[in-house]
Amino acid sequence: xxxxxxxxxxxxxxxxxxxxxxxxxxxxxxxxxxxxxxxxxxxxxxxxxxxxxxxxxxxxxxxxxxxxxxxxxxxxxxxxxxxxxxxxxxxxxxxxxxxxxxxxxxxxxxxxxxxxxxxxxxxxxxxxxxxxxxxxxxxxxxxxxxxxxxxxxxxxxxxxxxxxxxxxxxxxxxxxxxxxxxxxxxxxxxxxxxxxxxxxxxxxxxxxxxxxxxxxxxxxxxxxxxxxxxxxxxxxxxxxxxxxxxx
Ligand code: FPP
Numbered sequence: 331x332x333x334x335x336x337x338x339x340x341x342x343x344x345x346x347x348x349x350x351x352x353x354x355x356x357x358x359x360x361x362x363x364x365x366x367x368x369x370x371x372x373x374x375x376x377x378x379x380x381x382x383x384x385x386x387x388x389x390x391x392x393x394x395x396x397x398x399x400x401x402x403x404x405x406x407x408x409x410x411x412x413x414x415x416x417x418x419x420x421x422x423x424x425x426x427x428x429x430x431x432x433x434x435x436x437x438x439x440x441x442x443x444x445x446x447x448x449x450x451x452x453x454x455x456x457x458x459x460x461x462x463x464x465x466x467x468x469x470x471x472x473x474x475x476x477x478x479x480x481x482x483x484x485x486x487x488x489x490x491x492x493x494x495x496x497x498x499x500x501x502x503x504x505x506x507x508x509x510x511x512x513x514x515x516x517x518x519x520x521x522x523x524x525x526x527x528x529x530x531x532x533x534x535x536x537x538x539x540x541x542x543x544x545x546x547x548x549x550x551x552x553x554x555x556x557x558x559x560x561x562x563x564x565x566x567x568x569x570x571x572x573x574x575x576x577x
Contacts, residue, residue: 341562349522350521351521353524355532359551391561395469395517398471401476402477431462432458435466436467441476443476444475476513478532478536482538489503509539514539520543525548527549546567
């Protein structure tokens with residue numbers, strides 16, 4: 331076993347048992363900004379910077395898939411100013427950061443229904459998904475206009491169409507088939523889900539995929555989440571037993 335004693339904290343990570351897939355609900359940008367008497371969009375900017383660092387950290391630690399909840403189907407209800415600020419950050423992200431990430435062997439995938447996003451954003455997403463498709467270091471899945479129920483609804487619609495066309499019998503629908511019709515088809519389920527900022531809810535994130543995941547909740551606000559926080563979460567995960575319902 332190869333253990334890594336980190337410089338940043340005392341959490342000893344077993345590098346051979348790092349989760350393959352980590353999913354993160356990045357929460358607390360607004361509170362981070364409020365504490366500093368800054369506008370909410372400054373919190374999202376700091377959150378985007380934290381994400382950039384965590385992507386590199388996940389790759390360095392050997393994580394294979396990272397899924398982050400960047401914009402939910404509910405987030406459209408926020409003020410137009412805040413939605414615009416997040417979309418502008420996303421534009422910058424796609425333009426600058428992923429050009430950089432491509433060099434770092436990082437692949438991009440977006441989950442969620444991207445059709446509601448502005449056309450230029452949709453175009454950049456498709457371009458970067460294509461440009462990065464052969465990268466193998468880390469696969470980053472960004473959830474945009476994503477809701478777990480909406481994802482299931484879209485999957486069921488596709489399966490129902492196959493039944494309607496006579497290509498599939500309703501009684502032959504398997505769990506595997508459902509997984510294969512989700513936005514995360516071919517992605518292993520996350521072993522570890524992290525939520526920052528002290529909230530302990532799932533908020534419609536990856537509802538199907540988290541059936542056997544471990545959860546790590548931390549009071550740290552997302553912009554403050556760093557390598558040490560990530561290692562703490564992985565340490566916590568490694569010290570839990572996963573039984574998948576068996577004994
Ligand atoms: C939750 O904090 C955060 C969001 C809804 C947006 C997440 C966005 C980012 C991390 C940055 C943008 C990243 C990309 C890729 C565009 P909150 O606003 O709910 O915080 P609060 O609960 O403290 O108000």
